[in-house]
Structure formats: C-alpha cells, structure tokens
Amino acid sequence: MDLSYTAEEEEFRAELRHWLGDVLPSLPSRPSPDDWPGRRAYDMGWQRMLYDAGYADVHWDASPTLRLIFLEETEKAGAPYVGAGFVGLLHAGPTIAAEGTPEQRARWLPPILRGDEVWCQGFSEPDAGSDLAALRTRAWRDGDDYVVSGSKIWTSHAEVADWCELLVRTDAAAPKHRGITWLAMPMDAPGITVRPLKTLVGSAEFAEVFLDEVRVPVGNRVGDENDGWRVTMVTLSFERGTAFVGEVVACRRVLRELAAEARKNGRWDDPALRRRLGGLNAEFRALWRLTQWNVSEAEARGGGPGVGGSVFKLRYSQARQELYDAAAEVLGEGALDLGAPWVVDRLSSLSYTIAAGTSQIQRNIVAERILGLPKGR
C-alpha cells in the first residue's frame, strides 16, 4: 500500500500546477446558468486552452493516476468546471474511443478534444428514467438512414449541443435490453424540437427533446444494431467512475470555508455543529481515499472503472447533501437567501441521489453485481 506518486507523476503535477498558475489569473468568470450560449463559449474556450497546452485528452489516454492528479489540481486551483464539455469528454468520447470504428473516432474525437463540438445525452425518457431499458423512442431503417421518432428528457445542454448520444429501440419484438441501438444524432437535423425545463434551482439546466422522424445516417451507429445496451453500460461505467473526483476536492474546500464562516459568526461555539463538521471532514477524507483506492485498482487491473463506482456514488451523493445541509446550519436564517453562498449548491445537491442512476438503483447494482444477491421482481 502506497500513497506516494512516481517521479513522472509528480512532474506532471508540477507542470500542470505551473501552467494553471499562468493562465487562470486572466480568465474571466463563468457566465450565469441562464446564459447557455455564453456558457458554451466559455467552457469550450477553456477546453481549447487545455487542448493547446496538451491536457485535452487526459480523460481518455492518460493513466488513471494522471487523470486523478489533473482533476485534483484543476479543482484546487479553481480552474473552470468541464461544464458543457461533460457529455462529450466523459461519456460519448470515451465510449466512441472504446467502441467506435476508426472513421468514427477520426470524425468525432478531435472536435471533442479541441472544444469545437458539444454533446448531450439522449438516454432518459419520460417513461424510462431509472428503468432505462424501457425506452420507447423508435428507429427504423430507410435506405442509409435510421428514421427516429419519440422523445427524451433531462437532456442537459440540449439547447447548445451539436451532437446527441442517443439510445433508440430498433427491435420492438426483442427482450427490452436487446433491441436497443446507440446512435450519434446531429442536433441540427430537421424534426428535432428542444423545450427547456426549469429545475427547482430556477435555472434551465436541462430540456425535453422531441424527435419527429429525424433522419440519422446508419454510419452514425456506434456498435452493432440492437447491441446498444452493452455500449450503454460502457458509457455508464465512465459516468460513475471518474465524474466526481474533482467534486470531492471541491467539497473538502467548502468544508473549510464553512468552518471559517462558523468561526466568524459565532456558531463554532456550538459543540454539536463543530462535531457535525468534524464528522463531515472524516466523510470527505474517506471519500478521497476511496477515490485513490479505486484509481489504483483501475490502474492495476488496466481497465476502465468497475462497479466500484456505484459504491462511491452512493456514499458521495449522500455526503454532498449532508455537507450543504450543514452549510444551512452554519448560515442560519441566511440559508433562506438565494444570494448567500452555498444556498444554490444546496438546492443543486438534491439531484445527486437521482441523476446518473438513483441511489435505489445503485443499491440494486451493488447488491446484485458485487454481493451476488438474487435479482428481484
């Protein structure tokens, strides 16, 4: 057991830290959550800077440890969040890299890395959220195209996306996990309507997407026809495995800020609050250690993230909500003021036990795939 880094890893960290120190001071702040075009431009601009500096492909090609260092250092330095690049860099990109043809990799990967193209995710549907395989959006072959009709929901960045990683049903007669296909759909195709959805935070974070006989070339299919469920599992393992590394670092910073605020406003004298923050310190230290453990394991195994991601996500999503509830206790009545720090984050944290597979679904995954308990009905 070793928590030290190799000389090359330390060198990578030092170079990255140096570069961040050079570029971050002159970077403007990120536009507001309601300005999607502004956010797209900002996030893609940041991705372009990473690309030019040689850091763009850290999510795919670098060793898991280098990826960990990248996420740790960028978060510590207060670098921009991956933002509108999330689906492209963390879902679609790795999936196409793993499952796509050479032509597909050449077509889609460079623009993702350069920050030229934004992707969104067309997985969930109104009647197929956690039961993802129940999706009903249909696609049928017409010459060299699939013709797609149906609707998707909870689609982040849909308004500003160029591409959508889309799951469609190509065989209605097959068992529900079988007749699914993974397509890359251009968002400017005729027949696509995007309707923004307002979240409880008050921002238009995601959207409904209606598809009316949208034509998608057969060449945009990743994996075989009706083999989309397997491809989807590849995508989801990336989503759960590495998506939260930077956030744990951020939570540890927030905790220190909360302690400082509590000292300032006198609430630190309350032993119950102090102990609560101390307990959260234990929680986020442990989650950071679990991250390091999972990364080391992935590195030793030489594969992508495994089901261990579900273990992490279950605990992290809960801890994040507890963190911002503690923030509310530190703030007192100030926690009712949307202008106060942490209040919007507290509202946002409510999505964490729902998005990317609810906690209930994650528990089923842990119980069935790790502990080997029987599938229920």
Add this chain to the structure above:
Amino acid sequence: MRFQLTEDQRALRAAVRGVVGRWSGAGSWGLVAQFPAPLNGTAQTGDSQFRLDRGLWRALGELGFFSLRLAEADGGAGLGLPEAVLAFEEAGRALVPGPLVATHLAAGVVLGADTGEVVVAAADGRLVEWMDEADVVLPGAEGAVPLRSVDPLTPLHRVPAPAPTDTVAVLLTAAEQLGTATRACELAVQHARAREQFGQPIGAFQAVKHLCAEQLVRVEVARAAVYAAAVTEDPADIAAARLLADEAAVRGARDCLQVHGGMGFTWESEVHLLLKRAWVRAQRGGGRTESEELLAAELTA
C-alpha cells in the same frame, strides 16, 4: 500510486486468517453459545467464565502478530502499520477475544508480550478490558471496579481517571472494527441468499438487498480510510478512519441482525457478539467525540 495490497501483504493477511480461523470455527462459536446468558442464573461481576485462550495467544505470538512492528534486531519482523492493520482486521473479522491492541503495543516494552507468553491489558479511556486474565496491566489500574460487561467475551473494569488516547491504539481498533464490519456484511449476505420466504431468497427483496448494499458501502469507505491512515499516520486520517470504521461495524452489525430476523435476536447466533464487541471498541480512544473534535479543529488549522 499503488494504493493496493502488495503480494507480501496478501500473504500476511492469509497467514493471520489461517491462525484466527481456528478460533472462529464452528467449535469456538459453539463454546460461546454455551456460555450462560448473563441475565440467567447468578449475575457475574467482571468475572467472565470465558477464559482467555492462551493457546491462541501463543499461536498469535509465534505468527508475529504482537511483534510484527518490532525491529528485526529485537526479534520482530520490522513491518509497519499497514501490515499491523491487516492483521488486526483479520482478528476483528474472526472476533478474536482478548486485549490484542494492548499486548501488541506492549511488545518490546513488557518482556514476553511479543511472543504471546505474557498477556498485557491496558486502561483506555475509563475502561480496562480483560484485567483479571492479564499478567500485566498498563499503566496500572488503581481503583478499578468491575462491570457486568455487555460483551460476554470482553470482561470490563472501569477506572476512575481516564487514560490518555494513543493514536496507534485508535487505528488498530479501527482495523478491528473494519474486520467486524466485513464479517457482518458477509453473514448478512450469506443469510439473505439462503433464507427463503414467500417462495424466494429474502435477498431478492429490495428492502433486504438495500440493507446489505449499504453495509458494503460503509465497509468499503471505512477500508479506504483505515488503510490510508495506516500509510500516512496522520492524526486526522486516523480520527477519520475510526469514525468510519465504528459506523461500519456498529451499523453493520445492527443491519446484519435485522437481516437475520428473529434468529438474529437469539443468544445462539453470533450476530449479537459482533454488535456488542463493536460497541465496546467504539468506547476506546476517547470515543467518537474526541475524534470529531480533532477533525473539526483540523478544518481551521
């Protein structure tokens, strides 16, 4: 970064598992089951009828359980805290009774502790475990009063003045808690797969399945925290490890009991022993308050 067990560490863990497995086998659990329930018959005070297994103690000594952190020149294995943590995790998993931490810490200080010939007990907080069965009590136990211990396999005395916290003792206790939490999860899963109700294994019901899943999540988070603390030896990491490991052991044993249903509430099942031992260990090293305050102070350092 290789935050994984080395081959040597895996071998050490297997060796300890082999020795303590003799204790945790079915025969030993039977011995526990025969121990008279404390609320029946004569009430004992501090005088457990369960004697410390000196044979096991010597076997652990031969294995190097107590001496593994001593320098090779002093007859030890010259290993570190990560190895000690793996050994104590296995002891916790097998629920080995006795003052393991106190004797381990006394190796090199009290003659014969390293080989397991001498049993050393110590005051920790306000409690002394196994005082009457020990050959040596550190730093002494003036005015110790026997309790009727809730854990039939851990006789307890209370001392008037609290002893100071030893961070290594806290970490090794966390490792024992981790082992117990692992055992509780294993037992719960085993039962959930075997026990059928309404025509299927109860593990197929989400209510039961989710109890088991949460157990595993707590175990894995605690494991990462305990192993990392063994590597860094940072007091805040050790405090975090103890909080996570206590939670994993105490809540894990409770959930295991719940999964076992009525069977879990009986004296014959081993489940209650896991919970009671976890409660005893959670009192060591100043309890959770001290660790939480340390971690709170660290936030403003």
